[in-house]
Amino acid sequence: MKILILNGPNLNLLxxxxxxxxxxxxxxxxxxxLRTEFNDVDFNFFxxxxxxxxxxxxxxxxxxxxxxxxPGGLTHTSVGLRDALEMLAIPKIxxxxxxxxxxxxxxxxxxxxxxxxxYVSGFKDISYSAAVYAxxxxxxxxxx
Numbered sequence: 001m002k003i004l005i006l007n008g009p010n011l012n013l014l015x016x017x018x019x020x021x022x023x024x025x026x027x028x029x030x031x032x033x034l035r036t037e038f039n040d041v042d043f044n045f046f047x048x049x050x051x052x053x054x055x056x057x058x059x060x061x062x063x064x065x066x067x068x069x070x071p072g073g074l075t076h077t078s079v080g081l082r083d084a085l086e087m088l089a090i091p092k093i094x095x096x097x098x099x100x101x102x103x104x105x106x107x108x109x110x111x112x113x114x115x116x117x118x119y120v121s122g123f124k125d126i127s128y129s130a131a132v133y134a135x136x137x138x139x140x141x142x143x144x
Contacts, residue, residue, distance in 0.1 A: 001136065002042045002064045002065050003042070003043055003064060003065060003067065003068060003135060004061050004064045004067040005031070005034075005044070005045045005046070006047075006069040006070070007045070007046070007047040007070045008049075008051075008054055008069075008071040008075075009050075009051075010049065010072055011047055011072050012049070014027055021097070022124065023124030023125050025124075027047055029125075033125065034129065034132060038129075038132050041132065051074055051078055051080065052080075054069075054071065054081055055080050055084045058081065058084040058088055059087075061088055061090065062090060064090060065090065065091075065139050066091040066092065066138065067090065068094075068131045068132065069112070070094070070095040070096060070097070070128075071094065071112050075110050075112045076109050076111060077111065079111060081111075081112050082111050082112045082115050083115075085115040086115040092116040092117055093117055093119065093131040093134055093135050094110075094116045094119035095120050095127045096120070096122070096127060097124050098121070098124075100121050100122070117135075117138055
């Protein structure tokens, strides 16, 4: 099983952000943990601070069994990323480290989330593990 994990703006600086919202692990530590926990999955991890690069990665993701995306702040603003997700015909799960429903009002407007199979929010690095588990089940049951 091949899963693409996309991470958006500022997620390359996780270990420097508010640990109360985002946890204390870096993206590398999260990816290492996922590879250990799910050693039966072939992961490809990609992070970009560029909206266009993330859109391109989604547009070229049809050779994967599924994707997990943490669009970061782009979830609130990117119609282009939303449209790319809508056109991708594989299962997709959106991940957020922080609990968006308990944060500022502008973070409750989720543009991209309506074009994925489901989303996980608020469990810090565990959000990624939950997303991998759910994505594997969706792929196995062909429910997407």
